[in-house]
Amino acid sequence: xxxxxxxxxxxxxxxxxxxxxxxxxxxxxxxxxxxxxxxxxxxxxxxxxxxxxxxxxxxxxxxxxxxxxxxxxxxxxxxxxxxxxxxxxxxxxxx
Amino acid sequence: xxxxxxxxxxxxxxxxxxxxxxxxxxxxxxxxxxxxxxxxxxxxxxxxxxxxxxxxxxxxxxxxxxxxxxxxxxxxxxxxxxxxxxxxxxxxxxxxxxxxxxxxxxxxxxxxxxxxxxxxxxxxxxxxxxxxxxxxxxxxxxxxxxxxxxxxxxxxxxxxxxxxxxxxxxxxxxxxxxxxxxxxxxxxxxxxxxxxxxxxxxxxxxxxxxxxxxxxxxxxxxxxxxxxxxxxxxxxxxxxxxxxxxxxxxxxxxxxxxxxxxxxxxxxxxxxxxxxxxxxxxxxxxxxxxxxxxxxxxxxxxxxxxxxxxxxxxxxxxxxxxxxxxxxxxxxxxxxxxxxxxxxxxxxxxxxxxxxxxxxxxxxxxxxxxxxxxxxxxxxxxxxxxxxxxxxxxxxxxxxxxxxxxxxxxxxxxxxxxxxxxxxxxxxxxxxxxxxxxxxxxxxxxxxxxxxxxxxxxxxxxxxxxxxxxxxxxxxxxxxxxxxxxxxxxxxxxxxxxxxxxxxx
Numbered sequence: 001x002x003x004x005x006x007x008x009x010x011x012x013x014x015x016x017x018x019x020x021x022x023x024x025x026x027x028x029x030x031x032x033x034x035x036x037x038x039x040x041x042x043x044x045x046x047x048x049x050x051x052x053x054x055x056x057x058x059x060x061x062x063x064x065x066x067x068x069x070x071x072x073x074x075x076x077x078x079x080x081x082x083x084x085x086x087x088x089x090x091x092x093x094x095x
Numbered sequence: 096x097x098x099x100x101x102x103x104x105x106x107x108x109x110x111x112x113x114x115x116x117x118x119x120x121x122x123x124x125x126x127x128x129x130x131x132x133x134x135x136x137x138x139x140x141x142x143x144x145x146x147x148x149x150x151x152x153x154x155x156x157x158x159x160x161x162x163x164x165x166x167x168x169x170x171x172x173x174x175x176x177x178x179x180x181x182x183x184x185x186x187x188x189x190x191x192x193x194x195x196x197x198x199x200x201x202x203x204x205x206x207x208x209x210x211x212x213x214x215x216x217x218x219x220x221x222x223x224x225x226x227x228x229x230x231x232x233x234x235x236x237x238x239x240x241x242x243x244x245x246x247x248x249x250x251x252x253x254x255x256x257x258x259x260x261x262x263x264x265x266x267x268x269x270x271x272x273x274x275x276x277x278x279x280x281x282x283x284x285x286x287x288x289x290x291x292x293x294x295x296x297x298x299x300x301x302x303x304x305x306x307x308x309x310x311x312x313x314x315x316x317x318x319x320x321x322x323x324x325x326x327x328x329x330x331x332x333x334x335x336x337x338x339x340x341x342x343x344x345x346x347x348x349x350x351x352x353x354x355x356x357x358x359x360x361x362x363x364x365x366x367x368x369x370x371x372x373x374x375x376x377x378x379x380x381x382x383x384x385x386x387x388x389x390x391x392x393x394x395x396x397x398x399x400x401x402x403x404x405x406x407x408x409x410x411x412x413x414x415x416x417x418x419x420x421x422x423x424x425x426x427x428x429x430x431x432x433x434x435x436x437x438x439x440x441x442x443x444x445x446x447x448x449x450x451x452x453x454x455x456x457x458x459x460x461x462x463x464x465x466x467x468x469x470x471x472x473x474x475x476x477x478x479x480x481x482x483x484x485x486x487x488x489x490x491x492x493x494x495x496x497x498x499x500x501x502x503x504x505x506x507x508x509x510x511x512x513x514x515x516x517x518x519x520x521x522x523x524x525x526x527x528x529x530x531x532x533x534x535x536x537x538x539x540x541x542x543x544x545x546x547x548x549x550x551x552x553x554x555x556x557x558x559x560x561x562x563x564x565x566x567x568x569x570x571x572x573x574x575x576x577x578x579x580x581x582x583x584x585x586x587x588x589x590x591x592x593x594x595x596x597x598x599x600x
Contacts, residue, residue, distance in 0.1 A: 023183060026343065033324050034324065041315065043323055045323065049175065049179060050384045053377055053384060057185070060373050064371060064374055067370075
């Protein structure tokens, strides 16, 4: 049961691994703790992190669209990626 | 400070508009407001657009608009941690909360504690979740008043004495009245006005102010160079680097555990609405990044050296930086618009926070422990009354107790609220955790987090953790929730085995 859930989860939720990208963009502070190169007089530290917001939004949109595109083809009927929760509200053991 | 007639008139007019909207909201998507899920969750019918305005208006509070640039103004680069923080909240929103929404929708949960109560069949774990939520939110409501007080003061209303507090008290009576009658529909509708005013103000600010100050190059050149980047660590310490990223990560993990965020999420009409917003809300993050830069613009404009604003700075400290910058840069009528944006920005989250506290109190204390058989109408009436009590409490708190305590309690609130991460989030994805073990973990995390803040004299939440001879200064919330998680994970199999033995003959 558990392994079947995991397989189905991977089949329609693999794009969610992309959500690690926004975290990686900001995780290593020494990388962006610098002034050069500037962009239109704005130091790197500032424009890089502002740009990371836009990239993060881009990743989230991509994941959303990929899931919308995958789900109907791998699963007939159900289009809800969060199915697999039984009636009592207890989730399956997917960790 | 002189009374600014034009700005005050625009301010009062906009305030009047949202007051009217707040009362009209009761008739918007008309339903029986004597049901708790209608009054306190807007009937779970908010679509993508309304949820975008509501969550944006809810999460980016007046205190954020005042305090983030104030921190950048005072501390420089360290204050910019708000930006990676807002980058990290959306993956978390995307991955975790549609699942919680679905369960809450199916089982009729109004609060996170409702969910924990059902999921672990433990009323005491639910009680811990409810009490933590209420205690962490109360000082947050009080801080919204600080944001409002700063702009009201900057308009030049007579300060000091009983009359000095009158505008604030009137604003809160208005807030309390429309929250009582309209529930979550009021802040949802007002959030549309608030967010548009904020966007207009910020885009005007980033165009007009740099043009006056000689461009972004001149602005950054006027900031002392040591403030522009984080001080690189030296010796056996990760210094500001570990502080910066743990503050961002810890704050991001804590954000959606706050009752007011939960209320915003549960009022959405589907999990899809939440996932769409995980991308669309980034627009607010970008605006927050720009707002943070206002701190540097205030330095470049030299507002602290201007004798006109000396009184404001003496009264409100660095929190006066942005109001002073607006007074310095905008014409009077637009100052009115900008200040109204901040004050209305306080109303929306304050309303949602008081509704969230009222939901928690009614559902998880009153109904659970006092009156399990109360009717739906009684339940909704109780929640409305509690929402009034909560707001009166916040006003009294801010008028009678030194403001520094509200700020310290808010700092502790972040440390306390993150302790709900294991019971709420782990429960969504695995059955491996035991209710008693989670309760012990919660107590351990809360105690250690509070100790870490106390060790810093409650003025900083960055704790210099020493591990293997290296110092890693980091956000106490993140360190303490790790302890919480490890305790819960270690004790769960043990307690499960004990329960199994106890059940066997």
